Amino acid sequence: MSNKKIVIPQIIYNQMVENGRSNLPYETCGLLSGIDDYVQSIWHLENEVKSVSRFFVKKETVEETMRKINQLEEQVLAIYHTHPTTAPVPSSYDIFNHPDEKVSMLIISYKTNPPITKWYNIQGSKYVEHLFFIESC
16 A cells, blocks of 8 residues: 555545445446645536446547546546446556546446545556545534
């Protein structure tokens, strides 16, 4: 486990978990942006493949979202997605398709109730779990 610590405000964490829950049984995805290691914004993205084990978002949708993030002078801190029925561990598919080693991966698993969330840094074919904190508002 890495010493890097990320902070997510409770309201953003709740929005992310609810977005995943409302899209079950399919995976859902989005971006978390902010400054340094503090999440300030959430960007829900539509999973265009309606799959229980994959997500896909059009390049144009991602580019438009990135423009909005840049306008706020934030940076993408993580891509989040859900695992409706499996553990919150990156699959080989998740790792292979992860676009940028500078952007973390957050996975929410609905295999249990309440859901379990894990934050990872992906480096090549390996991943390292990071600590994150949910900040009470």
